[in-house]
Amino acid sequence: MSQKALVIDLHKCVGCHACAANCKAWNTQGEAGPLTDTNPYGKDPEGVWFNRVQTYEVGKFPDVEVVHLPKSCMHCKNAPCVEVCPTGASYKRMEDGIVLVNYDDCIGCKYCSWACPYGCREFDEFEGVMKKCTLCVDRIYNEALPEEERKPACVITCPAKARAFGDIDEPDSEASRWIAEGKGYKLMPESGADPSNHYLPKRKVKIHVDKEALLKIAQLAHIDMTRHIICDSDSVSEDVAQP
Amino acid sequence: MYPEMSLVILTVLAGVGQGMFILLVILDALFLKSGEVTPHFLTAAAVVSLVFPLIGMAASFFHLGNPMRGYKAIFKWKRSWLSREVIFLPAFVGLDMLYLLLLYSGAPELYRLFAGFLGIVAAMALYLSSAMLYAAIRFIKEWATALTPINFVLFGLTSGAAAATAAAHYTMPGMAIGYLLSYLVAFLAAFSLVMKGLTFQYNASAYSDIGIKNALGMNNPHIRLMDTGAAYAHYNTKEYFLPMTRRQNDLRQVLVLGISFFLPLLMALYAAYNPALKLGGLFSTATLLIVTGLILERRLFFMQGNHIQNLYYGNYRRNVVQNPAVSKAKPGTPQPK
Numbered sequence: 262m263s264q265k266a267l268v269i270d271l272h273k274c275v276g277c278h279a280c281a282a283n284c285k286a287w288n289t290q291g292e293a294g295p296l297t298d299t300n301p302y303g304k305d306p307e308g309v310w311f312n313r314v315q316t317y318e319v320g321k322f323p324d325v326e327v328v329h330l331p332k333s334c335m336h337c338k339n340a341p342c343v344e345v346c347p348t349g350a351s352y353k354r355m356e357d358g359i360v361l362v363n364y365d366d367c368i369g370c371k372y373c374s375w376a377c378p379y380g381c382r383e384f385d386e387f388e389g390v391m392k393k394c395t396l397c398v399d400r401i402y403n404e405a406l407p408e409e410e411r412k413p414a415c416v417i418t419c420p421a422k423a424r425a426f427g428d429i430d431e432p433d434s435e436a437s438r439w440i441a442e443g444k445g446y447k448l449m450p451e452s453g454a455d456p457s458n459h460y461l462p463k464r465k466v467k468i469h470v471d472k473e474a475l476l477k478i479a480q481l482a483h484i485d486m487t488r489h490i491i492c493d494s495d496s497v498s499e500d501v502a503q504p
Numbered sequence: 505m506y507p508e509m510s511l512v513i514l515t516v517l518a519g520v521g522q523g524m525f526i527l528l529v530i531l532d533a534l535f536l537k538s539g540e541v542t543p544h545f546l547t548a549a550a551v552v553s554l555v556f557p558l559i560g561m562a563a564s565f566f567h568l569g570n571p572m573r574g575y576k577a578i579f580k581w582k583r584s585w586l587s588r589e590v591i592f593l594p595a596f597v598g599l600d601m602l603y604l605l606l607l608y609s610g611a612p613e614l615y616r617l618f619a620g621f622l623g624i625v626a627a628m629a630l631y632l633s634s635a636m637l638y639a640a641i642r643f644i645k646e647w648a649t650a651l652t653p654i655n656f657v658l659f660g661l662t663s664g665a666a667a668a669t670a671a672a673h674y675t676m677p678g679m680a681i682g683y684l685l686s687y688l689v690a691f692l693a694a695f696s697l698v699m700k701g702l703t704f705q706y707n708a709s710a711y712s713d714i715g716i717k718n719a720l721g722m723n724n725p726h727i728r729l730m731d732t733g734a735a736y737a738h739y740n741t742k743e744y745f746l747p748m749t750r751r752q753n754d755l756r757q758v759l760v761l762g763i764s765f766f767l768p769l770l771m772a773l774y775a776a777y778n779p780a781l782k783l784g785g786l787f788s789t790a791t792l793l794i795v796t797g798l799i800l801e802r803r804l805f806f807m808q809g810n811h812i813q814n815l816y817y818g819n820y821r822r823n824v825v826q827n828p829a830v831s832k833a834k835p836g837t838p839q840p841k
Contacts, residue, residue, distance in 0.1 A: 278733065305736045313740070315816055316731035319724050327730070330720060332816065345640070347577040347587035366576055369569015372586050374743060375505070378643045378714075380813030383739040389569025449718045449812075452643070460721060 264358035264430045265396055266336055266457035267413065268439040272464050273423035276316055276329030280415035280424065284312040284333070284394070287414035292399040297387040309383045311394040312415055326463060331424075333415070334381040334394035335448070335456030336360050342373035342382060351391070357428075358457060359398055364390045378452040401426075429457055505644065506746050507806035513563040515634055516663075516798045518593060519656065520791075521556035522627035523664020524549060524671075525600055527688075529620035531668075535681060536613075543607065545675040549668055550604040556667075557597050564593075585640050588633035596630050599623035631657045644809045645710040651703045658699055659764070659801070662692040663794045666768060669775075670787035683779045689790070690772035697765035700801065704757050707808045711821070719815040729818035744811040745819040753823065756804050764797020 288311055289296040298308030312333040319328050336353075340360050343351045350366035351373050353359070362373075367390040374382040374391060382393045397413035400406060410417060416424045427436030436459070439445060443461035450456075528549045535541045565571040577590040599622050606616040635656035638647040666689050672682040716727045732741065748756075768790040775783045807823055814820040 281733070307736055307738050309739070310734075314733040315729065316733065317720060318728040318730050319720075319722055319726065321726045325726075328720065328722065330816075341643075345584050345586065347580050347584045347590060348573075349580050350576075366573070367570065368573045368577055370567065370577065370586065371569075371743065372584075372637075374739075375641050375811070376643070378812050380740045380744065380811075380816060384569065384743070386569075391569075446721045448721055449714055451714050451718055452812075462721070 262358070262430055263356060263428050264336070264338065264457050265401070265427070266358075266429045266436060266459065267333070267396070267416065268425040268427075268429075268436045268443075268445055268459045268461065269331055270423040270425075270439070270443060270461040271328055271330070272443075272461060273421045274329045274331060275421050275423075276314055276327070277420060278314050279418050279420055280331050281310060281312040281314055283414045283418035285310055287397065287400070288395070291397070293392065293395045295388075296392065297385050299386060309385050309392050311381075311383070311392070328463065330460075331415070332379060332381065332448075333458070334360060334396075335379055335454070335458045336394075336396060337454040337456045339453065339455045341376040341378070341452075341454050345372050345376040347372065358430075359396045360393070361395055361398065362391055362393060364388070364392075367391055378449060378454060379456070396426075429459065505806045505809040505811060506743050507803040508567055510563045510565075510567040512799055512802040512806070514560040514567070515656070516795060516802050517560035517563070518557040518596075518630065518634070519660030519798070520663040520667055520795060521553045521560070521600070522596060522630060523660040523662070524553035524556070524667045525596075525603075525664070526624050526627050526661065527665055527668045528553065529603070529617070529624055531681065532607075532620060533617055540679065540681050541672075542676050542679075545672055547604070547607055548675050549671040550600065550607060552667060552671060553664070554597065554600050554604060557593065557600070561593060561597065585633050585637040589630065589637055592626055592630035592633055596623060596626040599626050628657075631660055638805075638809075641811075643712070643714075643812045645712050646707045646809045647805075649706065649710070651699065651706060655696075655699055655703060658692070658696050659798055662689070662696045662765070662768075663791065663798060665689045665692050666772075666787055666791040666794050669772075670784055670791050673782060673784035673787055677782045677784070678780075682783070683776070686772045686775035686783070686787075689787070690769055690776055693765045693769035693772060693794075697761060697769060700761055700765065704761075710810075712810070712812050714812050714815070716815050716820075719812070729816075732817050740813065741817050741819065744813050745817070745823070746807050748807055748823045753804075753808070756800060760797055760801045760804055762797075764794050764801055768794050 285296055288294050296309040298306060300306055312331060314329055314331045317328045317330065319326050336359055340353055343353050343360060348366045348368055350363045352361060354361065369389040369391065371384055374384065382391050385392050400413060401411050403411060412426045416426045425435045425439045427434035429436050429440065431437060439461060440459050445459035445461050447456045447459060528546055531541050532546055565574065568574055577587055581587040581591055599619055603616060603619045603623050606619055632653060635653035639652040642648045669682060669685040669689050672685055676682060717723055720727060771786055771790045775786060810821050
């Protein structure tokens with residue numbers, strides 16, 4: 262079996278929404294498009310997105326960190342959305358495990374979106390069909406594109422290089438290596454859906470800040486650091502990020 | 505979940521028709537020969553039991569994004585409850601029509617009762633498939649319970665029995681069967697009242713095992729949503745959630761219990777203690793009350809459904825009364841997710 266999926270490194274993600282924006286830009290003109298918008302220039306703009314980023318505060322001050330969670334279809338191995346589809350419009354491809362919607366068969370009953378625990382399907386009011394991430398199926402096999410660009414739009418655009426794409430069932434792929442090295446995990450494994458997309462957790466980071474070096478840099482930059490450094494050398498040299 | 509009116513009307517009105525049909529076929533089999541029910545009553549009741557699901561069926565098309573392709577929904581009957589519902593709804597309506605035709609044309613009793621029996625099977629299958637459609641979604645705790653199919657059948661039978669009793673009082677005034685039916689309505693209304701009360705109690709504390717920690721995969725007790733990533737509402741915050749305050753929730757629960765079951769129960773009891781009266785108007789009112797109440801009930805059924813997708817948007821269980829165990833718990837004790 263082959264299972265194409267995304268691996269997202271939450272440690273590198275800076276929450277810039279570039280993946281979401283580029284996803285929308287590619288897919289609205291790609292084979293899965295258009296990703297229609299309601300009232301795009303009006304008071305309450307709203308539209309179909311395959312990829313959305315939420316931001317959370319994890320922990321309590323001062324042991325606190327910000328986590329950006331980009332979330333698109335997980336291409337579950339045991340996809341609950343496919344099971345409930347009454348027409349068979351939602352299907353999982355045998356050859357690469359991508360979950361797709363056949364727009365010609367979709368009646369727009371929204372039942373698949375109820376069955377998805379991740380909320381990764383969005384209804385297109387204008388076309389009356391359910392839309393979702395295709396893992397850029399029109400890019401990854403597209404021979405008109407140069408070989409290095411045959412990746413999902415979100416992966417290519419990520420400025421922090423926080424996303425990897427590949428076959429998670431193949432141990433040598435980039436995605437599998439990321440999962441193995443970065444201790445990749447799945448969101449809500451309890452859902453029973455067996456999602457394919459993996460996330461790499463935030464890592465502990467310790468940066469040693471030497472007071473002497475800091476003062477030297479300040480001197481070079483003509484900053485009077487004696488007015489800024491009010492703490493003692495111990496607390497300056499310790500820590501930055503928390504577990 | 506967002507209560508879509510087309511689905512509310514479909515499930516409530518089809519339920520009335522099914523309940524009424526089941527009851528009238530049973531009355532036909534038991535009492536037509538002895539003359540305790542008249543063919544006139546059966547015909548009138550069969551017509552009414554046909555009108556309700558037809559309105560529901562018409563409403564269901566407004567739910568679909570592409571109604572013209574609706575027929576394709578029958579293809580995956582092996583695995584999807586929705587597909588089964590789409591099959592059993594027209595099957596029930598067709599058998600109801602066939603029964604009415606055989607009744608009207610005076611066909612042999614055996615054929616008519618056989619069509620009626622098949623109609624009952626289709627009606628029960630339709631109750632089950634439309635309830636299981638909701639109960640099969642394991643990510644909505646309030647729906648994924650045995651109470652859902654029980655309630656769908658029970659409330660359908662209650663509303664159907666009230667409508668059949670009204671028809672009996674209009675078409676066979678003064679006959680014993682109308683009086684007997686008022687006992688049935690009273691019993692079903694009382695049973696429904698208890699079951700819906702239990703359901704509200706269950707919903708108040710139905711937490712999913714999956715919490716925000718699982719949703720994010722982070723083992724930290726303090727997780728707070730800072731940004732949903734969109735400036736305005738979108739599909740994920742609208743389809744899965746409709747805001748409702750705790751006060752509104754309580755008020756709606758009282759209204760549902762009162763309008764759909766308690767007032768009709770009182771009316772049926774009044775009828776049961778006054779056998780001589782002609783009470784067609786009373787039972788028509790009771791039917792109207794039950795149907796109105798059930799429309800409120802079905803709306804609340806949707807709104808109380810908490811999808812775990814809402815965890816990502818900070819909306820999980822925002823609509824439901826807080827679990828008393830949580831509010832009374834001392835600080836520091838583990839709380840349900």
